[in-house]
Amino acid sequence: xxxxKNIKKTYTKASVSTPVLRxxxxxxxxxxxxxxxxxxxxxxxxxxxxxxxxDKPTNGxxxxxxxDVHGLDDDALSALRNKKIGFVFQQFFLLERTTAxxxxxxxxxxxxxxxxxxxxxxxxxxxxxxxxxxxEYLASELSGGEQQRVAIARALINDPDVILADxxxxxxxxxxxxxxxxxxxxLNQEGRTIVVVTHxxxxxxxxxxxxxxxxxxxxxxxxxxxxxxSSDH
Amino acid sequence: xxxxxxxxxxxxxxxxGIQKRVLDMIHDMGTNLIVVNAGHITxxxxxxxxxxxxxxxxxxxxDAIQDxxxxxxxxxxxxxxxxNVQWESENLMTDVVGVTPAAFQVxxxxxxxxxxxxxxxxxxxRRVALVGSVIVEKLFNAEDPVGHRIRIGQAPFEVVGVxxxxxxxxxxxxxxxxxxxxxxTAMRRLVRTTYIQKIHIQVAHSGHLQRAEKEIRxxxxxxxxxxxxxxxxxxxNQATLVQTEKESTRTLTLLVAxxxxxxxxxxxxxxxxxxxxxxxxxxxxxxxxxAVGARRRDIRTQFLLESLIIAGLGGFxxxxxxxxxxxxxxxxxxxxxxxxWDAIGLGLILSAIVGLIFGIYPASKAAALEPxxxxxxx
Numbered sequence: 021x022x023x024x025k026n027i028k029k030t031y032t033k034a035s036v037s038t039p040v041l042r043x044x045x046x047x048x049x050x051x052x053x054x055x056x057x058x059x060x061x062x063x064x065x066x067x068x069x070x071x072x073x074x075d076k077p078t079n080g081x082x083x084x085x086x087x088d089v090h091g092l093d094d095d096a097l098s099a100l101r102n103k104k105i106g107f108v109f110q111q112f113f114l115l116e117r118t119t120a121x122x123x124x125x126x127x128x129x130x131x132x133x134x135x136x137x138x139x140x141x142x143x144x145x146x147x148x149x150x151x152x153x154x155x156e157y158l159a160s161e162l163s164g165g166e167q168q169r170v171a172i173a174r175a176l177i178n179d180p181d182v183i184l185a186d187x188x189x190x191x192x193x194x195x196x197x198x199x200x201x202x203x204x205x206x207l208n209q210e211g212r213t214i215v216v217v218t219h220x221x222x223x224x225x226x227x228x229x230x231x232x233x234x235x236x237x238x239x240x241x242x243x244x245x246x247x248x249x250s251s252d253h
Numbered sequence: 254x255x256x257x258x259x260x261x262x263x264x265x266x267x268x269x270g271i272q273k274r275v276l277d278m279i280h281d282m283g284t285n286l287i288v289v290n291a292g293h294i295t296x297x298x299x300x301x302x303x304x305x306x307x308x309x310x311x312x313x314x315x316d317a318i319q320d321x322x323x324x325x326x327x328x329x330x331x332x333x334x335x336x337n338v339q340w341e342s343e344n345l346m347t348d349v350v351g352v353t354p355a356a357f358q359v360x361x362x363x364x365x366x367x368x369x370x371x372x373x374x375x376x377x378x379r380r381v382a383l384v385g386s387v388i389v390e391k392l393f394n395a396e397d398p399v400g401h402r403i404r405i406g407q408a409p410f411e412v413v414g415v416x417x418x419x420x421x422x423x424x425x426x427x428x429x430x431x432x433x434x435x436x437x438t439a440m441r442r443l444v445r446t447t448y449i450q451k452i453h454i455q456v457a458h459s460g461h462l463q464r465a466e467k468e469i470r471x472x473x474x475x476x477x478x479x480x481x482x483x484x485x486x487x488x489x490n491q492a493t494l495v496q497t498e499k500e501s502t503r504t505l506t507l508l509v510a511x512x513x514x515x516x517x518x519x520x521x522x523x524x525x526x527x528x529x530x531x532x533x534x535x536x537x538x539x540x541x542x543x544a545v546g547a548r549r550r551d552i553r554t555q556f557l558l559e560s561l562i563i564a565g566l567g568g569f570x571x572x573x574x575x576x577x578x579x580x581x582x583x584x585x586x587x588x589x590x591x592x593x594w595d596a597i598g599l600g601l602i603l604s605a606i607v608g609l610i611f612g613i614y615p616a617s618k619a620a621a622l623e624p625x626x627x628x629x630x631x
Contacts, residue, residue, distance in 0.1 A: 074544060075625040095548045102546025113541040113628070130546035174545070 021182060021213050022048040022071060027080035029066050029236075040066045041077070042236035048215060050181070053208040055224035055244075056217045058233035065186055067233070068217045072105050072184045073097045085181055102130050106175025110187035112167040114159035114174075120146060120166075121155045124173045131178060145173040149203055165196025172203055182213040189223055201226045254520025254567025254607065255574055258600035260513035262575025263582065265596035267506055270583065277420075285459050286359070286491045287466055289314075289452040289473070294487040308448040309477055309485045312436070315452045321472055324465035327455040329356035330436055334444050338432060339404040340392045347388060348431040349405055351439025351449075359455045362433070367399035367414030375435035378442055382410040385429035386418040408442055410434065462490045517603060520567055521611035528560050528615035539619055540627025549620040556616035557609065564608025571604065572597040 029041040040063040048054050058064045069075035070082060073089055082089045085104060092100065101107075114123045124142040128134055135141065146155050149169040159167060168188060175183050185204070189197040205226055208214050216227060224230045225244060232240035292307030315330035333350040354372050356362065362383075370381045382403065389398055398412045410432075419428040440446055456465040466488050473486055532539075539552055547555075576597065 069625050072544070074628065075623075098543065098546050098548045098551075101544060107544050109628070111537075113537060113544075115538060115541075126542070127545040130542070130548070130551060178546075 021050040021052070021085060022046075022215075023081075023083040024071070025081040027067070027070060027077045027082065029063070029070065029075070030078045040236050041070075043080070044236070044238055046231065046238065046241070048182075048213065050213055051208070051211050052229065053204070053214045053227045054216070055227035055230045056215065056233060057219065057221065057224045057230055059219055062233040063236040064217045064219075064233050068184055068186050068215065071215065072107060073101055098130070099132070102127055102178060103132075104181045106178065106180040106183045108168070108171050108175050108183060108185035108188045110190040112159075112164075112171045112191070114167055114170055116160040117158060119156050119158055120151060120162065120170045120173075123159055123170050124177050126174060127178050142173070142177055145176050146170070148176070149173045150199070163196070164192050165199055168192060168196065168200055169203065172200065176207070182215060183207065185214065185216045187218055188216060189218070189220065197223070254517065254523065254564055254604055255571035257513050257516030257518075257520050257607070258568045258571025258604050259575035259578055260509050260516055261600040261603055262572055262596045263578045264506060264509040264513055265599055266575070266579035266593060267509065267582065269593055269596070271506070285456045285462065287454040287456065287462065287469065288489045289318075289454065289469065290487040290489070291448065291450050292485065292487065294489070307485060308446075310449050310452070311447065312440070312449055314473055314476055315449065317472060317476060318452065318454060318469055322454075322465060322468045324456045324458075324461040324468065325454055326457050327355050327359045329353055329359040329453040329455075330449045331356065331451040331453065332436060332439055332444065332446065332449045333431075334439075336406050336443070338388070338392060340398075340401060343392050343394070345388075345391055348426075349439065349443065350431055350433050351436035351443070352433055353436050356433075356453065359453045362419075363417040365415045365417045366397060367412070370413055370435055375437050378438040379435060380408060380410045380438055380442065381413045381435065383414045383416050383433040384412055385416050385427075385431050387427060387430035388432060389415055391430075405432065405434070406443060459491075462492060466490050517607050520564070520604070521607040524560050524563055524608055525611040525615065527563060528556060528612055529618070531559070532556065532615045532619045535619075536622060536627045536630035539622050540624050540630065543622070543624035543627060552622075553616045553620035556619045557612045560612025560616065561605055561608040564604045564612075565601070568601045568604025572600045575600060 024047075025045050027041055027044045028039070030037050030039045032038070044067060056064045056067060066075065070077050071084075073082075073084070073092075084100065087100070089097070089100070115126070121139070121142055124145055125138055128138045128142075143152075143155060146152060149172050151166060151169055151173065154162060154166055154170075157166075159170065162170065168191075172183075172188075175185075183204070188204075189200055192200060201223065204214050204216065208228075214227075216223065218224050228244050230240075230242045230244055231238050232242070289310065291310035312330055315328050318325055319328040329352060331350060331352050333348050335346055336349045338345055338347055338349070352360075353375055354369060357369050364383070365386070367383075370379070370383065374381050382405070384392075384398055384403075389395060392398070392403070393401070397415075399414060401412050402409050403412060404410070416429070416433070421427050434443070436449070440449075454465070454469065456462060470484070470488055474480075474484065477485055479485065542552060542555075579596075
């Protein structure tokens with residue numbers, strides 16, 4: 021599903037170069053639930069942004085569902101994000117003065133063809149995340165947990181190949197955290213590929229595999245169910 | 254923006270109004286016309302004003318022009334005075350104008366009811382009168398006045414006809430609020446003067462206007478023995494009258510056009526500022542849209558549409574304001590203005606163009622944002 025080879029990322033500001041990713045290689049299989057863990061500044065969000073085609077690596081190769089992302093232009097990258105990737109962010113990023121339903125419909129506006137059953141699909145997706153009675157609420161009227169569930173519904177609306185979640189529970193209380201993690205587990209059981217970036221081990225332990233990042237490199241890849249080290253990178 | 258569009262609407266409306274007024278003037282004055290006024294005519298607020306009572310223009314001048322000027326086909330002398338007019342218990346003050354029957358043709362005066370007075374009635378100074386429609390309404394309470402006897406000053410007159418309505422002329426004079434009587438009756442029996450105030454002269458062809466004017470000027474200067482003195486009369490031909498009318502309103506049109514241009518520019522800068530602020534404050538939204546699949550051109554289109562909507566709203570209110578201003582300019586200020594839909598259309602199109610032009614930069618700036626930079630924005 022996702023293959024990266026020797027990905028490097030260096031930020032340069034005022035002729036000072038800061039390497040953030042120092043050669044990462046990994047592959048994520050279809051239907052896998054992977055957590056990328058690490059403390060602040062280890063490059064996990066940068067890695068997720070590169071995986072989501074929001075940022076470009078300085079070096080290295082990214083293959084998404086068999087497509088080499090390196091050769092794609094900006095429009096093709098937009099189309100790829102629209103079709104194949106669903107994003108869930110720590111800050112939710114909802115349009116505040118827009119209803120939950122319209123927020124969920126947003127990716128469909130940019131789809132190649134706006135589906136005739138768009139609203140029906142959006143409602144069904146909102147029901148699947150337990151928000152059947154919040155569809156017409158403005159995003160600003162929803163609690164944090166509800167907002168993150170709207171964001172998950174938005175990520176799911178285009179039926180993407182992979183869900184990329186960057187600290188999805190970082191702004192949530194424990195009850196909402198559990199609700200969101202349950203949704204991710206359910207989605208994974210339904211066959212969805214999920215990559216969660218987190219600094220919280222409790223969150224990471226919901227994944228099948230935990231990748232630990234330190235100083236821009238993967239130092240550990242743990243299959244969660246077996247709890248043993250593997251060296252597939 | 255609204256003020257700019259309002260000014261555009263006013264400007265176009267005034268342009269239309271001026272065009273109509275000029276055409277009306279030509280039509281109402283009669284064609285190929287030269288007007289000789291006694292004394293100096295000055296323009297005050299775009300309207301003709303006679304500087305003082307001048308007594309040097311005489312009926313003999315009118316006859317001489319008729320007899321000696323080769324290009325002249327008709328001559329219509331005129332004298333007028335504001336007088337009290339009475340019918341039964343009603344009375345009012347109105348312009349009583351003495352004319353010869355030639356004036357009916359030269360000044361394009363038509364009859365609504367009754368008849369004209371003729372040369373015989375002028376020569377014998379008969380007390381007959383033609384009344385305007387305002388007189389019929391005010392003095393006769395809209396009854397048919399033909400055959401009734403009225404008093405002008407102290408003298409009794411018989412109403413023989415009613416003139417067709419002509420409205421207000423370029424000088425703001427209501428041509429329906431007047432009474433025409435034979436000029437000889439006016440001079441001998443009413444105002445008892447030997448001078449006249451105006452001579453309307455028709456020439457055969459518009460190409461003869463300049464030469465006829467020259468001829469008339471030379472003749473009058475000779476008759477008035479002016480030698481090295483300046484003219485004691487003012488000659489205007491139709492072309493100069495129309496030009497004067499256009500010039501009197503051109504300054505105002507220029508002013509309104511300047512207001513329009515400046516306001517549209519200021520409006521455009523306002524849109525630029527609003528959209529640049531929106532671009533800065535909504536970077537996360539832009540980032541999100543890019544993350545869920547928006548292409549750069551989608552973002553550009555969205556921001557351009559938003560600036561168009563802002564400009565369009567400004568244009569809509571401006572058009573309404575412009576229509577109101579044009580209406581007030583014509584009704585209260587007396588400026589020629591015709592409210593027209595294409596003026597509103599032009600205003601809206603201009604506002605859309607301004608919206609587009611000043612929206613391009615912020616829209617391009619928004620579209621140029623990299624998704625990750627936009628998402629990271631504080």
